[in-house]
Amino acid sequence: MSTAALSPVPSPAAAPAPARPGRVRRSTSDAWTLALRVLLYYKHSPGLVGVSLAAPLTMLVVFGYVFGSAIQAPGGQDYRSYLIPGLFVLVAVNGVMPSMVGAARDLDRGMTDRLRTMPISRSAALLGQALADLLVSAVVLAAMVGVGLAVGWRVHDGLGRAAAGLALLLLLRFAMVWLGFFAGVLCGREEIAAQAGLLVFPIGMVSNVFVPTGGMPGWLRTIAEWNPVSTVAAACRSLFGDAVGPAPTSPWPLAHPVQATLGWCLLLLVVFAPLAVRRFSTHGR
């Protein structure tokens, strides 16, 4: 009877580490912890929340009244009603910048390395931060809606469709955050990420956010009409009931903006979420 000899001899160096909960519970807990990291950061920096709110709100008021005094919105509607859904989109798209800078900063300052030497789920680590960003964005969006209503913007097509529009904006933001994670790790350094993030502005400008595309020169008009930012803006305008309807010559994405927006968001997520996780777990490996 030498059963003892048959059992594997544990390596004396491989002493037991603390017992571990199941995989799903672990991932959920890791994601929540990393979300908590972002939320604690905001908790200690009330000024940051203020600034996050101030920029889009200022944009809304300034552009709304400055441009609004000169620009004719299509169909003779109020310019601010035309502009506001576009600004919602712009703010969602701009979400790429903080996540780029954040990912690059974590890499730069060794936080990514520290997290990677810990037994945590890589996808959960990024998911947690993306969800925390989503929560903060929802607060910012709510404030923008409030100010929008105060300056005369209204939804005309029922609360259900309006809610769908807001959900679409949050989906876009969520997708942009993953693009940001990926691009941030690619940049590798905080300063580079901050500079690269500025490229978002021209992309936002060459669209139908501020002015209808109809008056643009042909080539620019083609770019603006195919710009996903225009597509999402058109989707929101349609869901909020402000839409005049697509021009008969519009390309497919503008003629079917909601479907096209869903397509864009899913594409971003399917491509960049795995890429971001992969980059995060193998950087410098």
Added chain:
Amino acid sequence: MSTASNSPPAIAANNLHKRFGKTRALRGVDLTVPAGTVCGLLGPNGAGKTTAVRILATLAAPDEGEARVAGLDVVRQADEVRRRIGFTGQHAALEEGVTGRENLLLLGRLHHLGGRAARRRADELLEQFELGEAADRLVRGYSGGMRRRLDLIASLITRPRVLFLDEPTTGLDPRSRNAIWETIRELTHDGITVLLTTQYLDEADQLADDIVLVDDGIVVASGTPQRLKETIGSRIEVTLADAEHLPAAARTLAEATGGEPVIDEDELRVAVVTATQQRSDVHSGAGSGGPGDAARAVTLPVLVRLLDAAGVDPLDVALRSPSLDEVFLQLTGAPA
């Protein structure tokens, strides 16, 4: 340390190779660190120290060779290794916008310690390493030394068995550096194995049981600090009153020892490292007395006579153990 002899090493690396593009960061590194000891990985910038530590801490995969940490393969059992190690990189990897305590609690949660255990451990560490008062302040307001200390204890939240410290004191003022050294010494009392990289020879000398000298991706020497010093003999220093005697003194030293004297014109000093094996420090003359002086009748009187014959009147002639700087220079052909 003595307990290590019959247990497997805490770190065992065999023939590690790593290439980044055209750079060959590691060209066959072997490393064995007995459990409960401190190993100092010493070398100039770009020697491959950080790459070696990154491989052992599961951050990078070797192109060739294998490594075991706590008995586990760093590539195939990476997640198991991660449960047993602590890692502190070159930068303080902390969340600046939250408090020191919250930083520790977040890391404790990521190690699945459970809320109460994490809180207790965080309190314990903050108290032990004298960060208790700063615990509830934002890390943004910490001094460089406090950040480093918090960063170090952040990797202790789970009581790791093997701790990797990549240049733990780079950029710190001497006082903070001493505090970190003290912290590292305290760790080893608990039986933790430490692998630290450093460019500072005195740091390795102070902390390490064994030093592994790395240059250009290979190990050029290893052993206790004492043995490394012994391998390259001793250093003779002649200090003069008069700058015009420097060339004559250098010539005399070169003839007497066969070495290449180095002239320090500011200090009016000529120094040479002899190839012979020397263990004791010897002095003659005034001024630079050191610990452990012992008579060495053969060389010094002869040297003094030779200098005298050359018309050189030295203020001080000293024979002492070489610094690790000189060991390094001798072995790698480059200053550290």
